[in-house]
Amino acid sequence: MVALTGAGISVESGIPAFRGAQGLWDRFDPMEYATIEAFSADPEKVWRMFSTLLSLLLAAVPNRAHLGLAKLEQAERLRSVITQNVDGLHQAAGSRNVIEYHGNIRELVCLSCWKRFPLAGWSPGDSVPRCECNEILKPDLVLFGEPIPWGAQAAAEAEAKACGALLVIGTSAQVFPACDLPAIARAHGAVVIEINTEETPLTRTTTDLFLKGQASEIMSELVEAMR
Ligand code: NAD
Numbered sequence: 476m477v478a479l480t481g482a483g484i485s486v487e488s489g490i491p492a493f494r495g496a497q498g499l500w501d502r503f504d505p506m507e508y509a510t511i512e513a514f515s516a517d518p519e520k521v522w523r524m525f526s527t528l529l530s531l532l533l534a535a536v537p538n539r540a541h542l543g544l545a546k547l548e549q550a551e552r553l554r555s556v557i558t559q560n561v562d563g564l565h566q567a568a569g570s571r572n573v574i575e576y577h578g579n580i581r582e583l584v585c586l587s588c589w590k591r592f593p594l595a596g597w598s599p600g601d602s603v604p605r606c607e608c609n610e611i612l613k614p615d616l617v618l619f620g621e622p623i624p625w626g627a628q629a630a631a632e633a634e635a636k637a638c639g640a641l642l643v644i645g646t647s648a649q650v651f652p653a654c655d656l657p658a659i660a661r662a663h664g665a666v667v668i669e670i671n672t673e674e675t676p677l678t679r680t681t682t683d684l685f686l687k688g689q690a691s692e693i694m695s696e697l698v699e700a701m702r
């Protein structure tokens with residue numbers, strides 16, 4: 476198996492997803508704040524969203540869904556986790572083979588001279604971090620309008636093509652090109668198992684088995700059943 480995860484897997488760790496009723500994304504519309512155009516035009520404005528988001532992400536701990544995937548990897552039932560999340564919770568849970576499709580928040584990058592800095596030196600409440608060249612730094616995550624890191628895209632496609640089953644957990648399957656991975660897996664013979672509290676565009680088109688419910692509960696049952 477290979478897993479493809481989205482924001483829904485981290486909801487029970489206290490990080491709101493984009494879709495669904497949540498205060499954070501009412502205050503910061505992702506289509507207004509989470510685009511590369513918005514960052515280029517007004518990085519300090521976008522840092523208001525980053526600061527709020529980073530304080531949430533840095534305080535979060537993995538839940539039973541993240542831990543379940545790490546157990547399946549240790550038991551050699553799961554090859555890898557392809558995640559659209561930037562929160563680092565899969566690694567914190569003990570997963571080792573994690574493909575970060577939309578980057579991560581461990582590093583800050585300068586879009587002018589491409590120098591990188593660890594986020595570790597910065598904490599919420601600090602002023603906007605700047606490069607040695609004085610440019611405002613950007614967390615190394617993929618904003619709308621930015622390309623997928625090439626290595627991650629190639630690795631994710633290879634995993635989707637090679638797996639026997641793809642576990643699709645907590646993604647609304649609306650963000651391109653990650654939303655194409657289940658269809659790629661299925662076209663190469665994989666069984667697509669979807670775990671979500673709600674149906675998605677995949678459920679009636681691509682999913683073979685839909686397990687409706689909270690990711691942590693379903694994953695705990697799945698791990699128990701496999702034991
Ligand atoms: P999304 O917000 O579009 O959709 C979340 C999905 O999770 C929905 O289908 C919802 O029904 C489902 N869900 C909610 N709670 C759940 C639960 N407890 N168990 C199972 N499913 C649950 O998320 P997306 O498809 O990942 O796309 C949004 C983009 O924004 C992605 O790139 C995502 O990684 C990013 N994002 C990341 C974080 C994070 O790093 N934790 C948080 C918000 C958004």
Ligand code: ZN
Nearest residue numbers: 585588606608
């Ligand atoms: Zn610089």
